[in-house]
Amino acid sequence: MTKEITILSGKGGAGKTTVAGALATLARNAVLIDADVDAPDLHLLLQPRIRRSETFYGSKKARIIAADCTHCGLCVDACRFDAITPGEPPEISFFFCEGCGMCYRICPAEAIEFAEARTGEWYVSDTDYGPMVHARLDPAQGNSGKLVSLVREEGRKIAAANQAEYILTDGPPGIGCPVIASLAGTDFVLVVTEPTPAGEHDLRRLAELLGLFKIPAGLCLNKWDLNPEMAARMEAAGRELGMEAVGGIRFDLTTVTAQLEGRTVMDYPASPAATDIGDLWKNVEKLLKKNDSAGR
Amino acid sequence: MKIAFASGKGGTGKTTVAVNIANILQQTGVDVQLLDCDVEEPNAHLFLLPRIDWSVPATVRRPEVAEEHCTGCGVCAEFCEYNAITVLKTTVLVFPELCHGCGVCAEFCPERIITESDRAIGVIEGGAAGGIGFVQGRLNVGEVLAPPLINQVKEKAPAAAVTLVDCPPGTSCPVIEAVRGMDLVVLVSEPTPFGFYDLTLMATTLKTLDIPSGVVVNRCDIGNDELYRFCRREGLPILAEIPHDRRIAECYSRGVLITEALPEYRELFADLWKRVIDSLPSPPDREGREGTGTSP
Amino acid sequence: MKIAVTAQKPGWTEPLDNRFGRAAWFVIVDGETKKWTAAENLQNRQAAQGAGIQAAAAIIDRQAQVLLSGNVGPKAFRVLQAGGVRMYRTDTAKQRTVADAVAAWERGELEEITAATTEGHSI
The missing domain is CATH 3.30.70.20 (Alpha-Beta Plaits)
Known part of the structure; x- marks a missing residue:
């Protein structure tokens, strides 16, 4: 059975993608997913070769047919999302339209169109480390949760066809809609964060979310040596919240060097970060086996 | 005047820049308030330690069927x-x-026979940190509706001469809601491939929304010059460059303000603010632009 | 009596799908004759929200009174319960195919689901 591992952090910029890229080189027979569809970065490390690209229709959008509009203004008042600017005819903002259909249904002149609209693109690619599914929202578009669900579903199809051992997902920051979409059905969450007040604060909220969904999780502190005391405190807090400490990564500018070269940090095997991530992966695999034999 | 701080990628220093600008402005007697609109993971309070004077539930409507x-x-x-x-x-x-x-x-x-009642999705809290007005939103864990909460944070905030908005990471609905109605957005980025790529996404988003922006280059001495070339090409002003300084990282990890702990950086933030003011589209220019209906 | 079974492909001997809302196929089996029909769940699998709710409504529409599946989330559970569908949990370690699941259910070997088995995903 394929194991799905999702990498999250709560706070952004804590090293999720650096770790996801590195683990992609270590996990054998894996399908890779970038679920941070707002600001996807994994492709900058894995250099995917796109095999297939598809349009994403993320939401219905309303549009006024100027010729049919009688300028009655009903739609302006009915829109709960302030997406319609009064005028003759009024104007519906493509970006602020929530796709609820209120204006379309309320318009007495049937002067509003309401249809699925393109809000992004998604891709199936090859990398040196396995197939990858990724996506990109169009500028100023929303509903990233739906796109996250879609790329994960595609990833699962490929994993089933390949009898893949792992699905490795680089998740979005935060704890909201796209994060929740990246959690459904995952077997294990690897939390990558840093020992700072913000990292600690966000870890608690993320742990609460994982508790709600009853998903097993492990904690990895990135740059732990910048504040070893806080790192230790966070590991202890993590344990109380049901997250096992599975590793720590030392502060290492090699991660920046690797990024600049468009490679993962594992291409620098002597670096502290590569050594630490190697150990991290061993611990994650061990923990997954243990969870498995415990019968889940 | 309303200025937002955004980045696309998380962890580039949005909150750091926002709270230090707030501090500089308060020191010079400006009527300033900071709104933390990163409602999934609000962190500005960790640096400002505000006194919270009021708290109201943030709600969305839900149907009740007889x-x-x-x-x-x-x-x-x-x-x-x-x-x-x-x-x-x-x-x-x-x-x-x-x-x-x-x-x-x-x-x-x-x-x-369907009526609507209110359902709480989080809280909005307000108060002050010294001379800085403070409002933040906190989304309940497990909720997905960040945008309406962000909207309500901005609505509930009192009027002030200068309103600073700390945005969530990413480029989709929550950020779009946070930057709505802003006079200018300060994009905080770093010259690494991740920072650069996510900056291009956010810059395109703002261009689409027709909101002017400028760039703060954080950790300006790591990485390469791609970001600078992009800014030149796109006509994005560089508002400030913050060096990679371990002491700044330490300030962050202790939750203290750079402009308090490291007075030599006060001038940098004061200059940053001056450039923000200079980069604002002047009123006649704005009117002219709207009059001709062309986008910049 | 009609029995709905979640499956990876349409067929009597096809493997079970452990998921409910995002299952690939629903195989609807007539309890007496063992004749089956199948409905693809494509629309729901790609739904951003409420896949389980829509799937549950679809099962009820097809007049199934029994559901055999791996996991049922809380929203789908509410709908199925309101629609009078009794739910039983399959175990892919013991039953592999639709036929296995129906046989195990007939022998009374499947545990009845009386509360949601997974936390819902609000999306």
Whole structure:
């Protein structure tokens, strides 16, 4: 059975993608997913070769047919999302339209169109480390949760066809809609964060979310040596919240060097970060086996 | 004047820049307030340690169905774009966690038996940190509706000469809601491939929304010059360059303000603010632009 | 009596799908004759929200009174319960195919689901 591992952090910029890229080189027979569809970065490390690209229709959008509009203004008042600017005819903002259909249904002149609209693109690619599914929202578009669900579903199809051992997902920051979409059905969450007040604060909220969904999780502190005391405190807090400490990564500018070269940090095997991530992966695999034999 | 701080990528220093600008402005007697609109993971309070004077629930509307009068026609379920209502014979099931509060079901129920009530999705808290007005939103864990909460944070905030908005990471709905109505957005980035790529996404988003922006280059001495070339090409002003300084990282990890702990950086933030003011489109220019209907 | 079974492909001997809302196929089996029909769940699998709710409504529409599946989330559970569908949990370690699941259910070997088996995903 394929194991799905999702990498999250709560706070952004804590090293999720650096770790996801590195683990992609270590996990054998894996399908890779970038679920941070707002600001996807994994492709900058894995250099995917796109095999297939598809349009994403993320939401219905309303549009006024100027010729049919009688300028009655009903739609302006009915829109709960302030997406319609009064005028003759009024104007519906493509970006602020929530796709609820209120204006379309309320318009007495049937002067509003309401249809699925393109809000992004998604891709199936090859990398040196396995197939990858990724996506990109169009500028100023929303509903990233739906796109996250879609790329994960595609990833699962490929994993089933390949009898893949792992699905490795680089998740979005935060704890909201796209994060929740990246959690459904995952077997294990690897939390990558840093020992700072913000990292600690966000870890608690993320742990609460994982508790709600009853998903097993492990904690990895990135740059732990910048504040070893806080790192230790966070590991202890993590344990109380049901997250096992599975590793720590030392502060290492090699991660920046690797990024600049468009490679993962594992291409620098002597670096502290590569050594630490190697150990991290061993611990994650061990923990997954243990969870498995415990019968889940 | 309303200025937002955004980045696309997380962890580039949005909050750091925002709270230090707030501090500099307060020191010079400016009537300033900071709104933390990163409602999934609000962190500005960790640096400002504000006194919280008031707290109100943030709510969205949800339908209530008087089932005893329901004819089971199913219009509400058919019209709901979010699958938040299901009708089985005359049993109506409402799923408030999926409801966007658009009001379509209540508006179009032929029996007029759907009313709406308020459902809490988080809290909005306000107060002050010394001379800085402070408002933040906190989304309840497990909730997905960040945008309406962000909208309410901005609505509930009192008027101030200068309003600074700390945005969530990413480029989709929550950020779009946070930058709505801003005079200028300060994009905080770093010259690494991740920082650069996510900056291009966010810059395109703002261009699409027709909101002017400028760039703060954080950790300006790591990475390469791609970001600078992009800014030149796009005509984005560089508002400030912050060096990679371990002491700044330490300030962050201790939750203290750079402009308090490291006075030599005060001038940098004061200059940053001056450039923000200089980069604002001047009123006649704005009117001219709207008059001709061309975008910049 | 009609029995709905979640499956990876349409067929009597096809493997079970452990998921409910995002299952690939629903195989609807007539309890007496063992004749089956299948409905693809494509629309729901790609739904951002409420896949379980829609799937449950679809099962009820097809007049199934029994559901055999791996996991049922809380929203789908509410709908199925309101629709009078009794739910039983399959175990892919013991039953592999639709036929296995129906046989195990007939022998009374499947545990009845009386509360949601997974936390819902509000999206």
